[in-house]
Amino acid sequence: MQNVQDYISKNKERFLDELIQLLRIPSVSADSAFSQDVIDTSEAVRTALENAGCDTVEICETDGYPIVYGEKIIDPALPTVLVYGHYDVQPADPINLWNSPPFEPVIKKTDTHPEGAIFARGACDDKGQMYMHVKALEFMVKTNQLPCNVKFMIEGEEEVGSNNLAVFVANNHKKLANDIILISDTGMIANDVPSITTGLRGLSYVEVEVTGPNRDLHSGLYGGAVANPINALTKMIASLHDENNHITIPGFYDKVEDLSQEERAEMAKAPFSLDAYQKALNITSVDGEKGYSTNERNSIRPTLDVNGIWGGYTGEGAKTVIASKAYAKISMRLVPNQDWQDITQLFKTHFESIAPKGVTVKVTPHHGGQGYVTPIDTIGYKAASKAYEITFGKKPIPQRSGGSIPIVALFEKELNSKTILMGFGLDSDAIHSPNEHFGVWNYLKGIETIPYFYHHFTEMSK
Secondary structure (H helix, E strand, O other): OOOHHHHHHHHHHHHHHHHHHHHOOOOEOOOHHHHHHHHHHHHHHHHHHHHHOOOEEEEEOOOOOOEEEEEEOOOOOOOEEEEEEEOOEOOOOOHHHOOOOOOOOEEEOOOOOOOOEEEOOOOOOOHHHHHHHHHHHHHHHHOOOOOOEEEEEEEOOHHHOOHHHHHHHHHOOOOOOOOEEEEOOOEOOEOOEOEEEEEEOEEEEEEEEEEOOOOOEEHHHHOOOOOOHHHHHHHHHHOOEOOOOOEOOOOOOOOOOOOOHHHHHHHOOOOOOHHHHHHHHOOOOOOOOOOOOHHHHOOOOOEEEEEEEEEOOOOOOOOOEEOOEEEEEEEEEEOOOOOHHHHHHHHHHHHHHOOOOOOEEEEEEEEEEOOEEOOOOOHHHHHHHHHHHHHHOOOOEEEEOOOOOOHHHHHHHHHOOOEEEOOOEOHHHOOOOOOOEEEHHHHHHHHHHHHHHHHHHHHHOO
16 A cells, blocks of 8 residues: 555644544534534534545435435445444543543543543544544545445444434445445554454343332431332342352343353453553452453453432432432343343343332333354455554454444344454543543554555455
8 A cells, every 4th residue: 555654644633633623523412412513523524525535425314313424436346345433422421520621622642642642522432433434535535546445324323322323224225235344433452462353242221210109208207118219229230140240130141152261262362461451440359250351251241230320319418318219221231142132121021020019110221232243264354454464563363342333233134244343442542431532643543554454355355
């Protein structure tokens, strides 16, 4: 690939400035207060794709936020790469834990990013990684080195379940026809240890509501005589794990694949320092399912976590009440073969069954998706591996991720296409957390590496 490093060097400041402007827009899809900002971001992505060289770009309306579709077709006989990404971001809360405003991007040096990192909500997940593909296209078009066709599908609802994208994909098979899907919404082990994500966990996300008396009650007059929904909820949640951190929902593990000792031994070859892991999180020990390592717990094993819990009085000072209601949001990360809808139903049935007398329980499913595993013997994986080898100087390690991209399994079902996950973020980049950031080096390295994937995938497809 000729002159890619020179092109990046000459355009580095512009590449950074463009991303910073995109990060300034608070495209929080989960909060309707930001609805216009989400729409504004879709327009910004459309303009960026047009400027990068797409011949056709359109805003595709949905029942929710729009999907930005773009394409550059140079020869229908050549392979077609479909790039997927998302322009919506997670809520920035809690704002007080950010060291700088979440939508006022700044570049600061860190231990893992000595060359500097862009701090902003969406920097790594997924605006920064999505925008690498836009700039990689620009390079290939401007230097006349695009070897195949490319399509872009950038959505605005990934952080809230991608429900409308599923409808769009089902209704647009011809428009989205491709030979491989390319996504950068994952990470790698370290800047000096490149890796390619070969598996994603599925997801089931639910909200639970526990109701006791018909109104908040005086805790002195009624305490000890009436079931307390908050007490009941916390006991019910605590019962979802046993003493070995094994999930107690009947049938939960029925379809979980147990990897062989040989496969687990291969996973263990990935560099990992438990001391560094604990230090980065400021914890004194790790926790999880007995019998598995930290890297196994967060990738090949299913989990259940409370993401939020509330009820009663939480304002300043004291208010002695027994709350009428208590709530929690719970997510379950699932491994391949676990169907998210089946797991959701298992959770609902079990959680309702363990409700103590005096309270009623309501379980509301929010969204979910299937897990995904991509083979390492495909042309797509081999092309990605060669691309990393060229720009990093070493062969990448295949690695399963603990995260979820629910739409990936649906892509294979609807479009009959494999997905390659070329992530350039690090675990320490604090996605979904305060002070999210993305290394400047990583951003530029992605722009450098992606064109090599196009080149090798086209060559191997002949």
